[in-house]
Amino acid sequence: MTEAIKLDHVYAEIAGQTVLEDISLAVNTREFYAIIGPNGGGKTTLVKLMLGLIQPKKGMIKVFGGTPRENRRMLGYVPQFHTFDFHYPITLHEMVISGRLGNKSRVFTRYTQEDRRITEEVLITLGISDLSGREISALSGGERQRAIIARALVSEPRALLLDEPTVYVDAPAEQQFYNILNSLKEKMAVVLVTHDIGVVSDYATKVACLNRHLYTHDSGEITEEMLTSAYMCPVELIAHGVPHRVLRKHSHEGPP
Amino acid sequence: MISIMAFEFFRNALLAGLLASVTCGIIGTYVVVKKLVALSGGVSHAAFGGIGLGYYAGFDPVLGAIGFSLASALGMGMVSLRAKQHLDTLIGAIWAIGMAIGILFISLTPGYAPDLFSFLFGNILLVPVGDLVIMAILAVMIVVVVIACYQIFLAVTFDEEYAMVLDIPVEIVTLLLLSLVALTVVMLIRIVGIILVIALLTLPAAISREYCSHLKNMMVLSVFVGILVTTGGIFLSYFLDIPSGATIILIAAGLYGLVLIERGLRKNKHRVNPGNA
Numbered sequence: 001m002t003e004a005i006k007l008d009h010v011y012a013e014i015a016g017q018t019v020l021e022d023i024s025l026a027v028n029t030r031e032f033y034a035i036i037g038p039n040g041g042g043k044t045t046l047v048k049l050m051l052g053l054i055q056p057k058k059g060m061i062k063v064f065g066g067t068p069r070e071n072r073r074m075l076g077y078v079p080q081f082h083t084f085d086f087h088y089p090i091t092l093h094e095m096v097i098s099g100r101l102g103n104k105s106r107v108f109t110r111y112t113q114e115d116r117r118i119t120e121e122v123l124i125t126l127g128i129s130d131l132s133g134r135e136i137s138a139l140s141g142g143e144r145q146r147a148i149i150a151r152a153l154v155s156e157p158r159a160l161l162l163d164e165p166t167v168y169v170d171a172p173a174e175q176q177f178y179n180i181l182n183s184l185k186e187k188m189a190v191v192l193v194t195h196d197i198g199v200v201s202d203y204a205t206k207v208a209c210l211n212r213h214l215y216t217h218d219s220g221e222i223t224e225e226m227l228t229s230a231y232m233c234p235v236e237l238i239a240h241g242v243p244h245r246v247l248r249k250h251s252h253e254g255p256p
Numbered sequence: 257m258i259s260i261m262a263f264e265f266f267r268n269a270l271l272a273g274l275l276a277s278v279t280c281g282i283i284g285t286y287v288v289v290k291k292l293v294a295l296s297g298g299v300s301h302a303a304f305g306g307i308g309l310g311y312y313a314g315f316d317p318v319l320g321a322i323g324f325s326l327a328s329a330l331g332m333g334m335v336s337l338r339a340k341q342h343l344d345t346l347i348g349a350i351w352a353i354g355m356a357i358g359i360l361f362i363s364l365t366p367g368y369a370p371d372l373f374s375f376l377f378g379n380i381l382l383v384p385v386g387d388l389v390i391m392a393i394l395a396v397m398i399v400v401v402v403i404a405c406y407q408i409f410l411a412v413t414f415d416e417e418y419a420m421v422l423d424i425p426v427e428i429v430t431l432l433l434l435s436l437v438a439l440t441v442v443m444l445i446r447i448v449g450i451i452l453v454i455a456l457l458t459l460p461a462a463i464s465r466e467y468c469s470h471l472k473n474m475m476v477l478s479v480f481v482g483i484l485v486t487t488g489g490i491f492l493s494y495f496l497d498i499p500s501g502a503t504i505i506l507i508a509a510g511l512y513g514l515v516l517i518e519r520g521l522r523k524n525k526h527r528v529n530p531g532n533a
Contacts (some may be wrong), residue, residue: 051420051421053417053420053421069423072421072423073422073423075421077418077421079417079418083415083417083418084414084415084416084417084418085289085291085414088289088413088414089289089465089468089469089470089471089474090410090414090469090470090471091469091470094410094470095414098407098410098411098414098418098422099422101407101408101411101419101422101424102421102422102423102424104407106405106408106424106425107404107405107408108403108404109406109407109408135469151418155422
């Protein structure tokens with residue numbers, strides 16, 4: 001297993017306010033790393049640090065051995081839903097294939113047969129190939145979500161970063177969504193951040209809780225202690241339709 | 257009808273309308289989809305400062321307009337990339353500052369400022385041949401740049417953040433696009449004047465948006481809508497002896513009104529017969 005993303009004692013500020021403190025973590029390929037935390041806990045900041053969209057105040061971030069900016073073409077990114085305008089005149093196919101622009105010439109860009117083939121494959125995998133000519137404003141929430149994931153996948157990333165991907169997805173689609181993520185884990189590292197404790201299904205190989213500090217357990221388990229630390233109050237573990245995790249007693253890890 | 261085509265000024269006016277329609281169809285599409293309408297208004301009014309400076313210092317006011325509109329577009333672009341929350345206020349300030357500079361310089365210039373009225377309100381029937389050449393060069397340049405950068409412009413105007421993840425130089429691309437907006441605005445000032453530019457830039461694109469789901473198609477349709485309204489406006493203003501700029505804008509506005517009504521009817525129909533939808 002190679003190390004995909006590594007953070008070493010990273011601090012980050014937004015508008016002069018410290019939002020992340022002393023974050024250290026390592027994500028390996030073929031790993032599904034879920035990070036849970038309350039809104040405002042720094043989850044999006046963490047993802048943007050990995051993408052090199054913001055710079056850390058202190059500490060070091062490595063993406064496949066280089067800086068995030070050097071190697072972000074190896075990353076796929078599924079942003080929070082509302083980062084762009086859904087009334088933009090663009091079809092699902094145009095939006096998804098634009099994910100292949102990263103490694104193409106900047107002027108007189110032409111999509112090749114290979115670009116189209118890979119795009120078609122991803123659209124089929126996600127079950128939206130029949131919608132490919134449709135304008136994105138005419139898609140349902142779940143379809144848009146899959147379009148956003150498809151755009152991240154067509155670049156054939158070595159790691160996939162997902163920021164609150166299930167906010168607009170209903171429950172049956174959610175299960176399907178996690179099945180897709182689980183199959184992707186075979187090919188790449190998957191990092192998922194969410195505020196919804198229930199969504200961390202049995203698929204995650206590692207779970208951490210984030211609220212300014214990162215509380216880890218180095219296994220696919222959420223512990224009551226981690227949640228209590230992250231949410232600053234006792235939280236009950238709820239699982240939506242997935243078997244309850246076994247909560248074991250364990251010694252405290254991570255920063256106090 | 258045929259007889260007036262014999263007049264050179266009339267042929268020039270139609271040619272100017274055509275060139276303006278090509279650029280405003282293409283660039284106006286970006287202005288509408290990227291919501292740069294207010295910014296473009298600021299750019300066109302800032303251009304007035306350059307026109308005033310041209311009069312005062314004794315060089316071609318069009319050059320002054322190009323300088324001021326480019327500088328204001330790039331300035332606002334830098335701010336929009338860094339601190340979006342201040343952009344609205346800044347646009348308002350630049351809008352007024354440009355006009356104030358222009359008024360100040362013109363009042364300081366001894367004598368009468370020729371063409372001042374046509375800079376403010378445009379006069380397509382009085383476009384000199386020299387301006388036509390400049391307009392043609394600008395139009396060709398804008399078309400070439402947009403063809404070359406089509407996919408990159410699409411990525412950046414659709415989703416700036418994701419374009420950054422794709423390692424596209426978002427800052428440079430945004431500033432390039434805003435430069436094209438500034439040049440288009442200067443070109444349109446000749447046709448409809450500073451005050452009305454914003455309508456010619458946005459109305460054809462807004463009309464096309466109702467019927468197109470691809471950016472490319474929207475551009476092409478906008479160009480045709482532009483040709484329709486400028487040509488219609490030129491004929492109508494000539495025969496009725498009314499101001500050309502205002503006529504063009506009112507035709508475009510009337511067309512947009514009809515499109516909105518048609519859309520309303522279309523939507524209503526769907527609502528009445530949901531089973532057929």
